[in-house]
Amino acid sequence: MCWAAGLFVTLAAAAIVVFMAVKGLQYLQLGLLFQHPTAAVDQSKAGGFLDPIEGTIALTLLGTLIAAPIAIGTAVWLSEYGRPTGLARLVEAGVDVIAGVPSIVLAIFGLIVFSKALFSFLSISAQGVSSFGRSFLIAGITISLVALPLIVGSVREALQAIPSHVREASYALGKSQATTIRHVLLPSVRPGIATGIALGMGRIVGDTAIAIVLLGNTLENQPGTGIWPLDYLRGTGSTLTTYVYNNSPVGEGNAPQKAYAAAFVLLLVVLLLNYSVDRLARGSRQVTAWSR
Amino acid sequence: MKVRVPRIRGERAEWVLGALLGVILALVVFVFGNAWPSFSHNGLAWFSSGGNVQTQLGNIYHSPNNPAHYVYTLHAWPLLYGTILSTGLAVICGLVLALLAAVFLVEFAPPLLKRLLRPAVRLLAGVPSVIYGLVGLLALAPLINSNLVSPSFKLAVAPVVQITGTGLLLAVVILTLMVTPIMLALIADALESVPRSWLEGSAALGVNRWRTMWRISVHTIRPAIAAAMVLATARALGEAIMLDMVSGAYPFAPNPLDGFNFFLEPIQTFASAIVQNADGLFSVTPFPQTIYAFAAVLLVSAGLLSFAGWLVKQPLRRYGIR
Numbered sequence: 001m002c003w004a005a006g007l008f009v010t011l012a013a014a015a016i017v018v019f020m021a022v023k024g025l026q027y028l029q030l031g032l033l034f035q036h037p038t039a040a041v042d043q044s045k046a047g048g049f050l051d052p053i054e055g056t057i058a059l060t061l062l063g064t065l066i067a068a069p070i071a072i073g074t075a076v077w078l079s080e081y082g083r084p085t086g087l088a089r090l091v092e093a094g095v096d097v098i099a100g101v102p103s104i105v106l107a108i109f110g111l112i113v114f115s116k117a118l119f120s121f122l123s124i125s126a127q128g129v130s131s132f133g134r135s136f137l138i139a140g141i142t143i144s145l146v147a148l149p150l151i152v153g154s155v156r157e158a159l160q161a162i163p164s165h166v167r168e169a170s171y172a173l174g175k176s177q178a179t180t181i182r183h184v185l186l187p188s189v190r191p192g193i194a195t196g197i198a199l200g201m202g203r204i205v206g207d208t209a210i211a212i213v214l215l216g217n218t219l220e221n222q223p224g225t226g227i228w229p230l231d232y233l234r235g236t237g238s239t240l241t242t243y244v245y246n247n248s249p250v251g252e253g254n255a256p257q258k259a260y261a262a263a264f265v266l267l268l269v270v271l272l273l274n275y276s277v278d279r280l281a282r283g284s285r286q287v288t289a290w291s292r
Numbered sequence: 293m294k295v296r297v298p299r300i301r302g303e304r305a306e307w308v309l310g311a312l313l314g315v316i317l318a319l320v321v322f323v324f325g326n327a328w329p330s331f332s333h334n335g336l337a338w339f340s341s342g343g344n345v346q347t348q349l350g351n352i353y354h355s356p357n358n359p360a361h362y363v364y365t366l367h368a369w370p371l372l373y374g375t376i377l378s379t380g381l382a383v384i385c386g387l388v389l390a391l392l393a394a395v396f397l398v399e400f401a402p403p404l405l406k407r408l409l410r411p412a413v414r415l416l417a418g419v420p421s422v423i424y425g426l427v428g429l430l431a432l433a434p435l436i437n438s439n440l441v442s443p444s445f446k447l448a449v450a451p452v453v454q455i456t457g458t459g460l461l462l463a464v465v466i467l468t469l470m471v472t473p474i475m476l477a478l479i480a481d482a483l484e485s486v487p488r489s490w491l492e493g494s495a496a497l498g499v500n501r502w503r504t505m506w507r508i509s510v511h512t513i514r515p516a517i518a519a520a521m522v523l524a525t526a527r528a529l530g531e532a533i534m535l536d537m538v539s540g541a542y543p544f545a546p547n548p549l550d551g552f553n554f555f556l557e558p559i560q561t562f563a564s565a566i567v568q569n570a571d572g573l574f575s576v577t578p579f580p581q582t583i584y585a586f587a588a589v590l591l592v593s594a595g596l597l598s599f600a601g602w603l604v605k606q607p608l609r610r611y612g613i614r
Contacts, residue, residue: 266420
């Protein structure tokens with residue numbers, strides 16, 4: 001029975017990958033990767049998915065850039081300071097709650113909050129009165145909450161794995177706690193940070209709900225106003241996940257071939273991230289020289 | 293010994309963390325504040341059954357733009373039922389599968405398969421849900437539609453719902469595939485941390501391998517199994533896009549008395565109802581408030597699950613297993 005279950009899981013994984021690979025390679029042409037999508041009844045004229053690829057990259061970078069510093073700071077504070085114990089408990093519980101909140105709830109929360117005129121600088125707005133509430137910046141800020149708990153967890157685990165005599169050695173040399181963190185602890189948890197970031201990126205790349213609700217779900221990336229990087233980030237767009245959703249039979253596009261091709265590219269990206277997590281996690285085991 | 297740090301540094305850190313907590317507080321206050329009218333107008337009837345949810349949502353959407361005549365009437369039982377049904381069945385199926393597969397992985401698998409299974413599990417856990425949805429919708433739904441759905445049943449229920457292959461069965465199958473790897477990874481880790489000497493002691497008493505595994509290992513890691521279930525439930529509960537694709541996405545409460553056809557009837561969960569109606573968030577006040585009521589239910593469940601997760605972690609800490 002155990003054999004059956006184990007084999008079933010292996011076979012299911014293999015079946016999904018093989019199925020996606022066959023379908024993806026069948027419908028994927030190199031041109032699709034470099035063409036802008038356009039709305040057309042005839043699928044051969046509807047273009048490729050250059051914009052969704054760009055969108056995925058932009059959103060992932062943005063989300064990670066926002067989440068990483070906050071998450072690393074939180075993790076360091078939790079494991080090294082954690083002074084008012086009550087606050088530490090609260091923060092811990094808070095991170096746990098964020099991890100448990102469905103991303104669709106985060107999405108509609110973000111939509112309502114960022115539609116307030118106060119945040120109109122983040123998206124396209126009508127004369128600064130009301131805000132559209134959908135842009136790369138807004139989606140990036142909200143989606144960073146998805147990656148946050150993963151990075152916090154992995155950095156914390158790495159910090160706790162460092163034996164206390166390492167810290168004591170640094171204090172004995174007359175270093176302050178801040179210097180110890182900066183020059184001893186953080187360099188040695190680098191693999192943990194990298195693992196957390198890669199995990200978080202995987203979650204952001206695969207997240208659909210926030211991208212659909214907060215990215216405007218436009219076919220092409222439509223820049224807003226402003227100077228170069230800012231106009232792009234204030235504009236709306238799509239990611240590979242929303243592209244797959246929209247081109248599946250339940251979406252508006254209904255072009256299964258395109259959906260298969262895009263899903264295959266998405267799967268490749270996720271596989272790559274998975275592989276890098278694997279490599280980083282394996283690397284971290286060799287680094288801890290003092291644990292011997 | 294800890295070196296004293298200037299007080300100011302700690303305080304600055306606390307401000308940042310306070311902001312983080314503020315975000316969570318804002319989330320809770322916002323969602324519940326917006327959801328309240330929907331609950332208070334319906335009372336406990338909100339959770340009961342009665343009428344067609346789709347029609348009720350339509351009425352709310354077209355409610356007159358006058359606070360005195362707002363329409364709030366909603367009996368969301370089909371959504372609640374769909375959520376509980378899909379999540380519960382998927383977690384139970386996934387648990388059986390994950391437990392057996394984990395025992396296999398740790399104890400019985402030959403080294404070659406072991407090397408193969410580990411990445412396979414990690415891969416399954418990392419696949420974006422939209423890809424599961426796509427596979428279910430394009431590959432499995434037509435199969436179910438042509439092999440399991442009888443034309444007479446389809447015809448009989450046509451006035452009420454469309455049966456197209458997407459429905460409870462497909463939702464549970466795909467959701468099971470999605471939550472199994474999460475549980476499998478946790479359970480396998482816990483199984484590996486069971487002290488070798490306990491197993492050897494059992495083996496020395498002449499107990500066979502299977503029984504040792506069951507009575508010693510699986511019983512030792514019960515808290516880890518509970519933790520895995522909590523995590524899987526959270527994942528299944530919040531899954532929106534994938535369920536929107538494979539569950540039929542129609543607020544219908546499948547009737548267990550329908551026999552096998554029970555599994556073919558469409559469902560809709562709270563999360564996928566939010567996705568479907570997200571475009572209406574800026575229409576007349578009652579509609580977004582109803583959507584926020586869905587979100588509030590999810591938020592309460594997520595909070596309860598976090599708490600349950602914390603509870604089951606306590607004995608884990610005591611025994612030093614994870």
